Amino acid sequence: MALIAVADLRRLVLALLGQAGTPDDVAEVVADSLIGADLAGHGSHGVLKLPSYLRDIAQGRLKPTARPFVVDDAPATAVVDGAGGFGHLAARYAVDLVVEKAAHSGLAAVVMSHAHHTGRLGGWSERIADAGLIGLLTGGEGQGPWKVAPHGGTDGALATNPVTWAIPRAAGQPPVVLDFATSMVSIGKLQIARAAGAQSVPPGWVLDAQGSPSTRLEDFFTGGYLLPFGGHKGFALAVIAELLAVGLSDGDRFAGAERSSCLFVLAVDPARFGPPERLHDFVEATVRRLKAVPADPDSGEVLVPGEPEQRARAAADGVVLPDATWRDLCTVAAGLGIDAPAAADASVAADASVAGGAESIPAEGTA
Ligand SMILES: NC(=O)c1ccc[n+]([C@@H]2O[C@H](COP(=O)([O-])OP(=O)(O)OC[C@H]3O[C@@H](n4cnc5c(N)ncnc54)[C@H](O)[C@@H]3O)[C@@H](O)[C@H]2O)c1
Known part of the structure; x- marks a missing residue:
């Protein structure tokens, strides 16, 4: 390292x-x-x-x-075109727009398409939570590449369609963050493992090019596919992530050379449902209840979603x-x-x- x-x-x-x-x-x-x-x-x-x-x-x-721009605008919604540019820029643009709209409307949704790779989605839901709002993003790819097979299938038909939620906590506390690919693992992690010399993956992660289950890491890189996490449940989440992100943004109209990463971005203002302190208190009580559970000796301790990332940053x-x-x-x-x-x-x-x-x-x- x-x-x-x-x-x-x-x-x-x-x-x-x-x-x-x-x-x-x-x-x-x-x-x-x-x-x-x-x-x-x-x-x-x-x-x-x-x-x-x-x-x-x-x-x-x-x-x-290229710079993202709004193609359709309403008080609580917007449609953003990423203009074929950096997905990080388009994602941040969509997030800042949804935050601005939710601050006025209490609830807002923005969809974005026609951008390059959008990076770690958790960074974008955290940005919404940093504004005191609940953030949700789902991602999908217009026109592929399809490197994930559907549950029960033998060929690629999905991208790694990420999902992230972030729930704000009291001032100074990092949000609770769910953020993952809906495939067993992201492709980048397989690339890292391969570069480090790994040769195998656990059963249930990949199919080879013929659609047969494999534990050989190289089979993924020679025409194989990842599987959704959690069997039919992760598959279902992957499908919904894509229908929201690509379907609502009409993101598969950009066939050809350019990539069309798409996002569905939702922000909810908790203050519209009661004093924000009530949610903050509930989050703290829930975190305490979860962390008070005796740990399984193999895991070491109970962590709250988002805590591994906070610890990595702190270390x-x-x-x-x-x-x-x-x-x-x-x-x-x-x-x-x-x-x-x-x-x-x-x-x-x-x-x-x-x-x-x-x-x-x-x-x-x-x-
Ligand atoms: N932009 C894209 O197109 C795209 C596509 C796929 C994935 N991604 C990104 O890839 C990154 C990695 O995805 P992944 O599927 O490898 O994530 P992962 O499997 O490492 O899961 C991470 C999530 O699980 C939580 N977590 C991890 N260990 C935990 C524990 N012991 N207890 C409680 N919670 C725990 C983390 O806080 C986080 O919310 C994500 O940031 C995702 O947004 C992006």
């Missing part, structure tokens, strides 16, 4: 994005989202993604200067990157004549980069 100071990594990301023609203010949104994901322990949605973004810019699949003394991720970034930087900052060996800080999921796949063996 490599440990890089946040400011150094941010400078490098901004330089790489700038070199690719990204305006400074847009590059800052993208850099903060990527590094925020790394700091939250989700390296799958951190700077690992940057080389693929730069490739997509070079191939015309991502327009670095972070810089950004801890897998060696392969850091090597890839340095290679891209060298190719563009940009100096990469020095990284320290982060073997002692490695735990800070793990918030569950596939980073825990052993590098060798049969897990």
